Amino acid sequence: MDALKEELKNKIIEQLNLEDVTVDEIADNDPLFGEGLGLDSIDALELIVMLDKDYGIKLSDPKEGKKIFESVETMASYISENSSK
Amino acid sequence: MSKVYINSVACISAQKTFDNSTFLDEVIAHDSNVISVVSPNYKEFIPPAAARRMAKGIKMGVVASKLALQEAGLENVDAIITGTGMGCVVDSEKFLSKLIDNNEEYLTPTSFVQSTHNTVGGQIALAIQCKGYNFTYVHCSTSFESAVIDAKLQLENNEEENILVGGVDESGEHTIKVHSLINHIKSENVKSSELLKSNTVGAVFSEGASFSVLSNKKQNTSYAEIADTQTFNTLPEKALEKTALDFLKENNLELSEVDVIILGNNGDIDFDHYYDVLSSGILKNTQQVYYKHLSGEHNTVSGFGFWLASNLLKRQEIPEIVKLNQKDISTIKTVLIYNQYRGENHSFSLLRKC
Numbered sequence: 001m002d003a004l005k006e007e008l009k010n011k012i013i014e015q016l017n018l019e020d021v022t023v024d025e026i027a028d029n030d031p032l033f034g035e036g037l038g039l040d041s042i043d044a045l046e047l048i049v050m051l052d053k054d055y056g057i058k059l060s061d062p063k064e065g066k067k068i069f070e071s072v073e074t075m076a077s078y079i080s081e082n083s084s085k
Numbered sequence: 086m087s088k089v090y091i092n093s094v095a096c097i098s099a100q101k102t103f104d105n106s107t108f109l110d111e112v113i114a115h116d117s118n119v120i121s122v123v124s125p126n127y128k129e130f131i132p133p134a135a136a137r138r139m140a141k142g143i144k145m146g147v148v149a150s151k152l153a154l155q156e157a158g159l160e161n162v163d164a165i166i167t168g169t170g171m172g173c174v175v176d177s178e179k180f181l182s183k184l185i186d187n188n189e190e191y192l193t194p195t196s197f198v199q200s201t202h203n204t205v206g207g208q209i210a211l212a213i214q215c216k217g218y219n220f221t222y223v224h225c226s227t228s229f230e231s232a233v234i235d236a237k238l239q240l241e242n243n244e245e246e247n248i249l250v251g252g253v254d255e256s257g258e259h260t261i262k263v264h265s266l267i268n269h270i271k272s273e274n275v276k277s278s279e280l281l282k283s284n285t286v287g288a289v290f291s292e293g294a295s296f297s298v299l300s301n302k303k304q305n306t307s308y309a310e311i312a313d314t315q316t317f318n319t320l321p322e323k324a325l326e327k328t329a330l331d332f333l334k335e336n337n338l339e340l341s342e343v344d345v346i347i348l349g350n351n352g353d354i355d356f357d358h359y360y361d362v363l364s365s366g367i368l369k370n371t372q373q374v375y376y377k378h379l380s381g382e383h384n385t386v387s388g389f390g391f392w393l394a395s396n397l398l399k400r401q402e403i404p405e406i407v408k409l410n411q412k413d414i415s416t417i418k419t420v421l422i423y424n425q426y427r428g429e430n431h432s433f434s435l436l437r438k439c
Contacts, residue, residue, distance in 0.1 A: 015193075017137040038134060046193045053191040 004076045012072070015050060016043050028073040036071075044069060056084035086241040087301035090439055091308040095152035096295040096392040097122050097145045098380045103152060108396050109404040112379060114278065118271040119261055120291045120381045125152075131212075138195055139208065140175035142255030145294035146205035147212055150249055154213065156306055157298035163245035164218035165206050166236050167253065168228030170384020172202030174257035182259070205253050205294075218245070226426035227316040228252060229385040230434065233299070234314050240301040251296030252385025261290060269427070271352070280352040280378040288351040291381025295388030297395070303439060308395035309420075312336050312435040320431040325362045329423070332433045343371050344417045345397060347390050348409070349424035351377040356428050363423060364409065373409035387424045387432060394420040394436045 009023045012032075016039065030036040033044070047069055051057040057079065059065050068078045096102040099120045100113055113123065127136060127144045130151050136144065146167070154160065179196040198204075203221040210219050218239075222231035229252030236248040264270045271287040280289065299311065313336050320328060333340060346368045348360045364373050374397070380389040397403055397417050418438045425431040 019137055020133055042138075042194055042198070046195060049191050049193045053187070 001076055001080060004080060005072050008072050008075055008079075011050060011054070012037075012047075015046055026072060029071050032069055032071060051079070054085070055079050057082050087243055088303070089237045089240045089311045090300050090303045091297050091311060091391075091395050091436070092247070092300045092304055092306050093153045093156035093298045094295070094308055094392050094395045095149040095156065095297070096293070096389055097125065097149050098293040098295070098389050099123065099291050100379050102389070102392065103149070105156065108400055108402070109379070109406055112406050114276065115289070115381070116276045117274050118287075118289055119256065120289060121256065122291070122293055135208075135212075138199060140173055140199060140255060142173050142175060142253055142292070142294070143199065143205055143208050145255065145292070146251065146253040146296070147208050149251060149253070149294040149296040150209045151212070153249060153251070153296040153298050157247070157300070157304070158306065159247060159298060161213050161215055162217070162247045162249045162298065164236070164239065164248045165209050165215055166218075166232040166248060166250045167203070167206040167209075167221045168230070168232035168385050168388075169202055169205065169221060169223060169252065170225050170228050170254050171257075171260065172223065173200050173204045173255070174260045175255055176200035176204075178257045178259045209249065224316070224430065226384050226387065226424065226430040227318075227432050229295075229388045229391070230314050230316050230432040233311065233391075233434070234316070236299045237311055237314065240299060243301060246302060247298055247300045249296060250299050251294060252388035253294035254292055254383040254385045256290065256292040256383075264290060275352065277378045281350055281357070281375070283352045284354050286353060286355050288353050288377070288382035291383050291386070293380060293383060293386060293389060295385070295392050297391070307439050309398040309436040310439040312437050314432065314434040317431040319429060320425070322359055322362055325359060326367050329363060329367065329421075329433065332435070333421070336435055338419065338435075340367055343368070343419050343421045344414050345372045345374055345394075345403065345420045347374045347376065347394055347420060347422040349377060349387065349390065350375045351382045353427070356425070359425050359428060359431075360423070370412070372403065372412040372414055374403065374407045375409050376407055379406065382426070384426070387422065390422045390424060391434070391436070394422055394434075398436060398438045
């Protein structure tokens with residue numbers, strides 16, 4: 001699980017081009033949207049595509065996404081339970 | 086009709102031209118066939134949240150426009166008019182590569198959103214909250230001049246008072262490869278100082294952005310007056326001299342009244358003869374200036390030519406590095422700019438001291 005969280009942090013930084021953020025600066029429970037990393041709706045689309053492409057998870061219900069993308073911790077839990085890859 | 090003034094200039098190029106406190110005092114000698122810009126510190130001008138989605142071309146355009154506004158002492162303008170030959174090629178390449186690599190699946194929005202030709206104009210408008218006229222011209226090597234013509238018409242007719250006008254083009258890895266394959270880029274590295282002696286086909290490719298505030302109100306920061314700009318999609322070599330003379334005549338000028346001619350020679354043996362027609366013909370006794378050995382070639386590099394002309398007129402000095410010949414001039418009152426790329430999309434522009 002720790003390796004997956006580390007992997008997710010690296011992917012978030014790389015794919016969302018968070019130039020001034022390092023892996024150490026993202027705590028597992030930091031909110032990804034709003035107060036925390038400050039991601040927005042375009043980033044949410046990027047994360048949805050990442051789940052599909054890298055972990056074989058298709059999200060069809062937007063309400064579901066809100067919970068999954070709350071933090072790296074919630075993302076990692078969801079991926080470990082649902083990944084088809 | 087009102088006169089049109091260049092009230093500020095900002096140029097990001099392969100030289101350190103973004104700092105208007107100097108004027109080609111220190112020149113970077115390039116030795117390559119593709120050259121990049123000397124970048125200002127983009128972080129000083131663009132918030133990190135916005136910058137992370139911007140490719141270099143957008144950053145160059147946004148920063149050049151901010152520098153132009155700063156120099157003109159303005160926070161906003163009535164309109165934004167941009168010229169670009171290739172648009173945002175970096176994001177276009179990224180988006181299209183993903184389309185192919187991922188078999189048309191897993192497409193993300195960012196590079197698509199940022200890949201359109203009018204992204205730069207849009208981002209400038211967002212940055213300064215300008216809700217006025219916003220237009221982008223895509224006309225190969227006359228893209229910049231097309232933007233200038235639009236602004237000039239609006240200012241002459243008092244439809245607007247201050248317009249941000251500029252040109253921007255960035256280098257994309259794939260685009261450079263394609264242009265190399267078809268010999269539009271020189272196959273060998275060329276030293277800046279030897280560009281016109283290269284005797285080979287192709288140009289030294291580059292990128293850059295130049296923005297100015299054009300206005301129908303002269304102010305103490307004004308550089309010059311734009312008297313005229315005309316573009317020609319096709320222009321046979323044999324018609325070049327007559328076209329230049331007609332252009333001057335329309336502006337009530339004799340040939341002898343042109344103090345400086347700025348030529349867009351890029352060292353391409355197949356197409357520099359267009360410039361030679363003028364430099365060894367009707368303008369052989371005029372002070373000749375060139376600049377693409379400093380800037381390289383791209384579709385909106387004539388913006389560098391405008392930047393150079395504006396500075397010559399305001400500072401009344403011609404740096405040795407841009408002189409093609411040596412003539413004595415006491416005052417620089419009138420500057421003619423001629424540019425073409427690969428024998429097409431020719432432009433003549435006339436700038437006057439103000």
